[in-house]
Amino acid sequence: MTLSLNPRAEALAISGIRQFFNQLVDYPDAINLTIGQPDFPTPEAVKKAGMEAIAANKTSYSHNAGLIELRQEVAAFFGDTYGLSYNPQTEIIITNGASEGLDSLLRTMIEEGDEVIIPAPCYTGYVPLVELNGGKAILLDTSDTGLVPDPERLEAAITNKTKAVLFNFPSNPTGVSLNKEETDALVKVLKNHEVFIISDEIYSENVFEGQHFSFACYEEIKDRTFLVHGLSKSHSMTGWRMGFLLGPEEYMQHVLKVHQYNTVCASLPSQHAAIEALQNNRFVPNEMNDAYKTRRDYVYGKLVEMGFDVVKPTGAFYIFPSIEKFGLSSFDFATRLLKEGGVAAVPGSAFTKYGEGFLRISYAYAMPTLEQAMERMAEWLKTVQVTERG
Ligand SMILES: Cc1ncc(COP(=O)(O)O)c(C=O)c1O
Structure with missing residues:
Protein backbone atom coordinates (compact mmCIF):
# COMPACT_ATOMS: atom_id res chain seq x y z
CA MET A 1 0.00 0.00 0.00
CA THR A 42 33.07 27.95 19.46
CA PRO A 43 34.78 30.47 21.80
CA GLU A 44 35.78 28.96 25.18
CA ALA A 45 33.72 31.37 27.28
CA VAL A 46 30.64 30.66 25.18
CA LYS A 47 31.08 26.90 25.55
CA LYS A 48 31.52 27.38 29.29
CA ALA A 49 28.32 29.39 29.57
CA GLY A 50 26.44 26.59 27.79
CA MET A 51 27.97 23.93 30.05
CA GLU A 52 27.23 25.94 33.18
CA ALA A 53 23.63 26.34 32.10
CA ILE A 54 23.29 22.58 31.80
CA ALA A 55 25.03 21.99 35.17
CA ALA A 56 22.64 24.47 36.81
CA ASN A 57 19.66 22.61 35.33
CA LYS A 58 18.76 25.44 33.00
CA THR A 59 17.36 22.81 30.71
CA SER A 60 13.69 23.64 30.61
CA TYR A 61 11.53 25.47 28.08
CA SER A 62 11.89 29.21 27.90
CA HIS A 63 9.43 31.88 26.83
CA ASN A 64 8.36 31.04 23.28
CA ALA A 65 10.21 34.06 21.94
CA GLY A 66 13.33 33.16 23.95
CA LEU A 67 14.82 34.43 27.22
CA ILE A 68 14.11 38.12 27.64
CA GLU A 69 17.76 38.59 28.73
CA LEU A 70 18.90 37.21 25.38
CA ARG A 71 16.40 39.26 23.42
CA GLN A 72 17.70 42.33 25.22
CA GLU A 73 21.26 41.38 24.26
CA VAL A 74 20.18 40.92 20.65
CA ALA A 75 18.48 44.34 20.68
CA ALA A 76 21.62 45.88 22.20
CA PHE A 77 23.82 44.24 19.58
CA PHE A 78 21.80 45.55 16.64
CA GLY A 79 21.50 48.93 18.32
CA ASP A 80 25.25 49.26 18.93
CA THR A 81 26.35 47.78 15.63
CA TYR A 82 23.81 49.15 13.16
CA GLY A 83 21.97 51.87 15.06
CA LEU A 84 18.80 49.80 14.79
CA SER A 85 16.02 49.90 17.33
CA TYR A 86 14.02 46.76 18.08
CA ASN A 87 11.72 46.16 21.03
CA PRO A 88 12.96 42.99 22.75
CA GLN A 89 9.44 42.30 24.05
CA THR A 90 7.68 42.27 20.73
CA GLU A 91 10.05 42.47 17.78
CA ILE A 92 12.63 39.74 18.36
CA ILE A 93 12.27 35.95 18.35
CA ILE A 94 15.09 33.59 19.23
CA THR A 95 14.93 30.74 16.72
CA ASN A 96 16.53 27.34 16.23
CA GLY A 97 19.15 28.62 13.85
CA ALA A 98 18.52 31.10 11.06
CA SER A 99 16.86 28.21 9.21
CA GLU A 100 13.91 27.96 11.58
CA GLY A 101 13.52 31.75 11.64
CA LEU A 102 13.25 31.76 7.88
CA ASP A 103 10.86 28.83 7.87
CA SER A 104 8.55 30.30 10.52
CA LEU A 105 8.57 33.63 8.75
CA LEU A 106 7.78 32.22 5.31
CA ARG A 107 5.05 30.00 6.73
CA THR A 108 3.49 33.04 8.36
CA MET A 109 3.79 35.15 5.24
CA ILE A 110 3.18 33.08 2.13
CA GLU A 111 -0.19 32.30 0.66
CA GLU A 112 -0.85 29.98 -2.28
CA GLY A 113 0.53 31.50 -5.46
CA ASP A 114 2.53 34.26 -3.81
CA GLU A 115 5.76 35.13 -5.52
CA VAL A 116 9.02 35.59 -3.68
CA ILE A 117 11.81 37.23 -5.61
CA ILE A 118 15.26 35.84 -4.82
CA PRO A 119 18.51 37.09 -6.34
CA ALA A 120 20.30 33.99 -7.61
CA PRO A 121 22.61 32.08 -7.49
CA CYS A 122 21.36 31.71 -3.93
CA TYR A 123 21.52 29.61 -0.81
CA THR A 124 20.08 26.13 -1.32
CA GLY A 125 17.50 26.47 1.46
CA TYR A 126 15.38 29.27 -0.01
CA VAL A 127 13.53 27.87 -3.02
CA PRO A 128 12.35 24.66 -1.27
CA LEU A 129 10.93 26.65 1.67
CA VAL A 130 9.03 28.98 -0.64
CA GLU A 131 7.67 26.08 -2.70
CA LEU A 132 6.71 24.00 0.33
CA ASN A 133 4.46 26.85 1.35
CA GLY A 134 2.75 27.00 -2.02
CA GLY A 135 4.69 30.04 -3.12
CA LYS A 136 6.63 30.56 -6.30
CA ALA A 137 10.30 31.48 -6.26
CA ILE A 138 11.09 34.10 -8.89
CA LEU A 139 14.83 34.04 -9.43
CA LEU A 140 16.55 37.31 -10.21
CA ASP A 141 19.58 36.49 -12.32
CA THR A 142 22.78 38.05 -10.97
CA SER A 143 25.16 35.77 -12.86
CA ASP A 144 25.80 38.42 -15.53
CA THR A 145 25.69 41.50 -13.29
CA GLY A 146 28.75 40.83 -11.16
CA LEU A 147 26.66 38.70 -8.75
CA VAL A 148 24.94 41.86 -7.55
CA PRO A 149 21.16 42.28 -8.12
CA ASP A 150 20.34 44.80 -10.82
CA PRO A 151 17.71 47.35 -9.63
CA GLU A 152 16.05 47.55 -13.05
CA ARG A 153 15.72 43.80 -13.18
CA LEU A 154 14.22 43.87 -9.70
CA GLU A 155 11.73 46.51 -10.77
CA ALA A 156 10.74 44.42 -13.77
CA ALA A 157 10.34 41.26 -11.68
CA ILE A 158 7.87 42.77 -9.21
CA THR A 159 4.25 41.93 -10.05
CA ASN A 160 0.97 42.15 -8.17
CA LYS A 161 1.69 38.61 -6.95
CA THR A 162 5.02 39.54 -5.34
CA LYS A 163 4.82 39.00 -1.60
CA ALA A 164 8.44 39.42 -0.68
CA VAL A 165 11.98 39.93 -1.88
CA LEU A 166 14.54 37.75 -0.16
CA PHE A 167 18.12 39.04 0.00
CA ASN A 168 21.24 37.39 1.36
CA PHE A 169 24.29 39.65 1.49
CA PRO A 170 27.06 38.81 2.17
CA SER A 171 26.03 35.90 0.04
CA ASN A 172 26.32 32.19 0.24
CA PRO A 173 27.44 30.97 -2.33
CA THR A 174 29.21 33.99 -3.86
CA GLY A 175 30.88 35.81 -0.94
CA VAL A 176 29.70 39.07 -2.51
CA SER A 177 28.36 41.82 -0.25
CA LEU A 178 26.58 45.00 -1.27
CA ASN A 179 28.08 48.45 -0.85
CA LYS A 180 26.02 51.49 0.11
CA GLU A 181 25.25 52.59 -3.47
CA GLU A 182 24.11 49.12 -4.45
CA THR A 183 21.87 48.81 -1.38
CA ASP A 184 20.52 52.35 -1.89
CA ALA A 185 19.59 51.57 -5.48
CA LEU A 186 17.65 48.44 -4.51
CA VAL A 187 15.85 50.23 -1.68
CA LYS A 188 14.87 52.98 -4.12
CA VAL A 189 12.94 50.36 -6.07
CA LEU A 190 11.54 48.59 -3.01
CA LYS A 191 10.15 51.67 -1.37
CA ASN A 192 7.66 52.12 -4.22
CA HIS A 193 6.17 48.64 -3.96
CA GLU A 194 4.07 47.03 -1.27
CA VAL A 195 6.24 43.99 -0.67
CA PHE A 196 7.97 42.49 2.33
CA ILE A 197 11.73 42.51 2.48
CA ILE A 198 13.45 39.54 4.05
CA SER A 199 17.15 39.99 4.56
CA ASP A 200 19.19 36.98 5.62
CA GLU A 201 22.24 38.73 7.04
CA ILE A 202 23.74 35.73 8.79
CA TYR A 203 27.16 36.63 7.37
CA SER A 204 26.98 40.33 8.24
CA GLU A 205 29.70 40.03 10.90
CA ASN A 206 31.98 38.38 8.38
CA VAL A 207 32.54 41.36 6.13
CA PHE A 208 36.26 41.95 5.96
CA GLU A 209 36.47 44.73 3.42
CA GLY A 210 34.26 47.77 3.53
CA GLN A 211 31.20 47.85 5.71
CA HIS A 212 27.98 45.90 5.97
CA PHE A 213 24.81 47.80 5.07
CA SER A 214 21.65 46.32 6.53
CA PHE A 215 18.35 46.65 4.66
CA ALA A 216 16.75 47.25 8.07
CA CYS A 217 18.62 50.57 8.34
CA TYR A 218 16.41 52.15 5.69
CA GLU A 219 13.49 53.97 7.32
CA GLU A 220 11.51 53.88 4.04
CA ILE A 221 11.13 50.09 4.25
CA LYS A 222 11.84 49.20 7.87
CA ASP A 223 8.14 48.73 8.69
CA ARG A 224 8.05 45.72 6.35
CA THR A 225 11.60 44.41 6.62
CA PHE A 226 12.64 41.27 8.50
CA LEU A 227 16.17 40.39 9.50
CA VAL A 228 17.18 36.74 9.61
CA HIS A 229 20.27 36.36 11.72
CA GLY A 230 22.12 34.25 14.27
CA LEU A 231 25.39 33.08 15.72
CA SER A 232 26.08 30.06 13.49
CA LYS A 233 28.70 31.82 11.41
CA SER A 234 29.82 34.80 13.51
CA HIS A 235 30.64 32.65 16.55
CA SER A 236 31.08 29.28 14.89
CA MET A 237 27.99 27.90 16.60
CA THR A 238 26.28 25.97 13.81
CA GLY A 239 25.47 23.04 16.08
CA TRP A 240 24.04 25.18 18.87
CA ARG A 241 21.17 26.28 16.63
CA MET A 242 21.01 29.92 17.64
CA GLY A 243 19.11 32.18 15.30
CA PHE A 244 17.45 35.57 15.64
CA LEU A 245 14.47 36.89 13.75
CA LEU A 246 13.77 40.62 13.95
CA GLY A 247 10.85 42.48 12.46
CA PRO A 248 7.91 44.81 13.02
CA GLU A 249 5.67 43.97 15.97
CA GLU A 250 2.54 44.05 13.83
CA TYR A 251 3.74 40.95 11.97
CA MET A 252 6.02 39.34 14.53
CA GLN A 253 3.11 38.56 16.85
CA HIS A 254 1.83 36.18 14.18
CA VAL A 255 5.26 34.72 13.41
CA LEU A 256 5.55 33.94 17.11
CA LYS A 257 2.49 31.68 16.95
CA VAL A 258 3.94 29.73 14.03
CA HIS A 259 7.29 29.47 15.82
CA GLN A 260 5.53 28.33 19.00
CA TYR A 261 3.55 25.54 17.34
CA ASN A 262 6.59 24.49 15.38
CA THR A 263 9.24 24.34 18.05
CA VAL A 264 7.99 25.88 21.35
CA CYS A 265 11.29 27.67 21.90
CA ALA A 266 14.97 27.55 21.04
CA SER A 267 17.29 25.32 23.10
CA LEU A 268 17.74 26.87 26.54
CA PRO A 269 21.43 26.00 27.20
CA SER A 270 22.22 27.44 23.77
CA GLN A 271 20.37 30.62 24.69
CA HIS A 272 22.60 31.02 27.75
CA ALA A 273 25.67 30.46 25.59
CA ALA A 274 24.33 33.10 23.18
CA ILE A 275 24.03 35.66 25.96
CA GLU A 276 27.73 35.19 26.67
CA ALA A 277 28.55 35.46 22.96
CA LEU A 278 26.79 38.81 22.64
CA GLN A 279 27.73 40.22 26.03
CA ASN A 280 31.47 39.51 26.13
CA ASN A 281 32.51 38.01 22.81
CA ARG A 282 31.48 40.43 20.11
CA PHE A 283 35.11 40.72 19.01
C1 LIG B 1 22.73 32.14 3.75
C2 LIG B 1 22.43 31.19 4.85
N1 LIG B 1 21.30 31.34 5.53
C3 LIG B 1 20.98 30.49 6.52
C4 LIG B 1 21.80 29.43 6.86
C5 LIG B 1 21.39 28.51 7.96
O1 LIG B 1 21.88 28.98 9.18
P1 LIG B 1 21.61 28.21 10.53
O2 LIG B 1 22.66 27.15 10.64
O3 LIG B 1 21.76 29.25 11.60
O4 LIG B 1 20.25 27.64 10.48
C6 LIG B 1 23.00 29.25 6.17
C7 LIG B 1 23.89 28.13 6.48
O5 LIG B 1 24.81 27.79 5.79
C8 LIG B 1 23.33 30.16 5.14
O6 LIG B 1 24.46 30.05 4.45
Missing part, protein backbone atom coordinates in the same frame (compact mmCIF):
# COMPACT_ATOMS: atom_id res chain seq x y z
CA THR A 2 1.38 3.41 -0.89
CA LEU A 3 -0.18 6.30 0.97
CA SER A 4 0.01 9.75 -0.43
CA LEU A 5 2.08 12.53 1.09
CA ASN A 6 1.97 16.26 0.62
CA PRO A 7 2.71 16.55 -3.10
CA ARG A 8 4.68 19.72 -2.42
CA ALA A 9 7.05 17.77 -0.20
CA GLU A 10 7.30 14.98 -2.74
CA ALA A 11 8.02 17.50 -5.47
CA LEU A 12 10.98 19.06 -3.66
CA ALA A 13 14.18 18.44 -5.55
CA ILE A 14 17.01 16.63 -3.81
CA SER A 15 19.72 19.25 -3.79
CA GLY A 16 22.41 19.00 -6.44
CA ILE A 17 24.83 19.33 -3.57
CA ARG A 18 23.73 15.97 -2.15
CA GLN A 19 24.23 14.21 -5.45
CA PHE A 20 27.74 15.60 -5.58
CA PHE A 21 28.51 14.86 -1.92
CA ASN A 22 27.55 11.24 -2.41
CA GLN A 23 30.67 10.90 -4.54
CA LEU A 24 32.98 12.28 -1.88
CA VAL A 25 33.17 9.08 0.18
CA ASP A 26 34.88 7.31 -2.71
CA TYR A 27 37.75 9.81 -2.66
CA PRO A 28 39.01 9.93 0.94
CA ASP A 29 42.29 11.59 -0.11
CA ALA A 30 40.58 14.51 -1.79
CA ILE A 31 40.96 17.92 -0.18
CA ASN A 32 37.50 19.02 0.81
CA LEU A 33 36.67 22.67 0.14
CA THR A 34 32.92 22.23 0.31
CA ILE A 35 32.09 22.97 3.91
CA GLY A 36 29.98 26.01 4.83
CA GLN A 37 30.98 26.43 8.41
CA PRO A 38 33.83 28.23 10.15
CA ASP A 39 36.88 26.08 10.94
CA PHE A 40 37.23 27.75 14.35
CA PRO A 41 35.90 26.26 17.56
CA VAL A 284 35.25 37.04 17.95
CA PRO A 285 34.22 37.51 14.29
CA ASN A 286 36.99 40.11 13.83
CA GLU A 287 39.60 37.51 14.65
CA MET A 288 38.08 35.11 12.16
CA ASN A 289 37.84 37.86 9.55
CA ASP A 290 41.60 38.49 9.73
CA ALA A 291 42.14 34.86 8.81
CA TYR A 292 39.42 34.88 6.12
CA LYS A 293 40.94 37.95 4.49
CA THR A 294 44.39 36.39 4.27
CA ARG A 295 42.91 33.24 2.82
CA ARG A 296 40.65 35.13 0.43
CA ASP A 297 43.63 37.07 -0.89
CA TYR A 298 45.59 33.88 -1.38
CA VAL A 299 42.83 31.86 -3.06
CA TYR A 300 41.69 34.80 -5.21
CA GLY A 301 45.28 35.42 -6.35
CA LYS A 302 45.79 31.78 -7.24
CA LEU A 303 42.50 31.51 -9.15
CA VAL A 304 43.34 34.60 -11.17
CA GLU A 305 46.79 33.15 -11.87
CA MET A 306 45.09 29.97 -13.13
CA GLY A 307 43.01 32.04 -15.54
CA PHE A 308 39.64 32.05 -13.81
CA ASP A 309 37.27 35.00 -14.13
CA VAL A 310 36.28 35.63 -10.55
CA VAL A 311 34.60 38.37 -8.54
CA LYS A 312 36.69 39.24 -5.48
CA PRO A 313 34.50 38.43 -2.48
CA THR A 314 34.35 40.78 0.49
CA GLY A 315 32.45 38.69 3.01
CA ALA A 316 31.46 35.24 4.27
CA PHE A 317 34.07 32.61 3.36
CA TYR A 318 33.19 31.58 -0.16
CA ILE A 319 34.60 32.40 -3.56
CA PHE A 320 32.66 31.74 -6.77
CA PRO A 321 34.83 31.60 -9.89
CA SER A 322 33.30 31.28 -13.35
CA ILE A 323 34.23 28.04 -15.07
CA GLU A 324 32.35 28.81 -18.25
CA LYS A 325 35.39 29.03 -20.45
CA PHE A 326 36.42 25.49 -19.69
CA GLY A 327 33.49 24.13 -21.64
CA LEU A 328 32.18 21.78 -18.94
CA SER A 329 28.99 21.88 -16.91
CA SER A 330 29.62 22.83 -13.32
CA PHE A 331 28.67 19.32 -12.20
CA ASP A 332 31.13 17.71 -14.64
CA PHE A 333 33.82 20.25 -13.79
CA ALA A 334 33.46 19.58 -10.06
CA THR A 335 33.27 15.82 -10.56
CA ARG A 336 36.43 15.76 -12.65
CA LEU A 337 38.22 18.11 -10.28
CA LEU A 338 37.37 15.66 -7.52
CA LYS A 339 38.22 12.44 -9.36
CA GLU A 340 41.24 13.57 -11.35
CA GLY A 341 42.46 16.57 -9.37
CA GLY A 342 41.76 15.43 -5.82
CA VAL A 343 39.92 18.61 -4.76
CA ALA A 344 36.25 18.81 -3.77
CA ALA A 345 34.29 22.01 -4.41
CA VAL A 346 30.56 22.50 -4.96
CA PRO A 347 29.17 22.81 -8.51
CA GLY A 348 27.45 26.16 -8.99
CA SER A 349 24.32 24.43 -10.28
CA ALA A 350 23.56 23.47 -6.65
CA PHE A 351 22.61 27.13 -6.15
CA THR A 352 19.87 27.29 -8.82
CA LYS A 353 20.21 27.40 -12.59
CA TYR A 354 21.89 30.80 -12.37
CA GLY A 355 24.79 29.17 -10.54
CA GLU A 356 25.52 27.06 -13.63
CA GLY A 357 28.94 27.97 -15.01
CA PHE A 358 30.41 28.59 -11.54
CA LEU A 359 32.12 26.67 -8.76
CA ARG A 360 31.78 27.38 -5.03
CA ILE A 361 35.00 27.10 -3.08
CA SER A 362 34.88 27.50 0.69
CA TYR A 363 38.00 28.92 2.29
CA ALA A 364 36.97 28.08 5.82
CA TYR A 365 40.13 25.95 5.92
CA ALA A 366 43.64 26.44 7.24
CA MET A 367 46.22 27.96 4.88
CA PRO A 368 48.27 24.74 4.36
CA THR A 369 45.10 22.97 3.21
CA LEU A 370 44.25 25.80 0.84
CA GLU A 371 47.83 25.89 -0.50
CA GLN A 372 47.79 22.19 -1.25
CA ALA A 373 44.35 22.43 -2.82
CA MET A 374 45.34 25.32 -5.09
CA GLU A 375 48.48 23.44 -6.17
CA ARG A 376 46.44 20.39 -7.06
CA MET A 377 43.88 22.48 -8.87
CA ALA A 378 46.52 24.28 -10.93
CA GLU A 379 48.10 20.97 -11.93
CA TRP A 380 44.77 19.43 -12.87
CA LEU A 381 43.66 22.48 -14.79
CA LYS A 382 46.57 22.07 -17.18
CA THR A 383 44.96 18.85 -18.40
CA VAL A 384 41.58 20.53 -18.77
CA GLN A 385 42.98 23.41 -20.77
CA VAL A 386 44.52 21.00 -23.25
CA THR A 387 41.39 18.84 -23.69
CA GLU A 388 38.54 21.29 -23.38
CA ARG A 389 39.86 24.60 -24.60
CA GLY A 390 41.28 23.03 -27.75
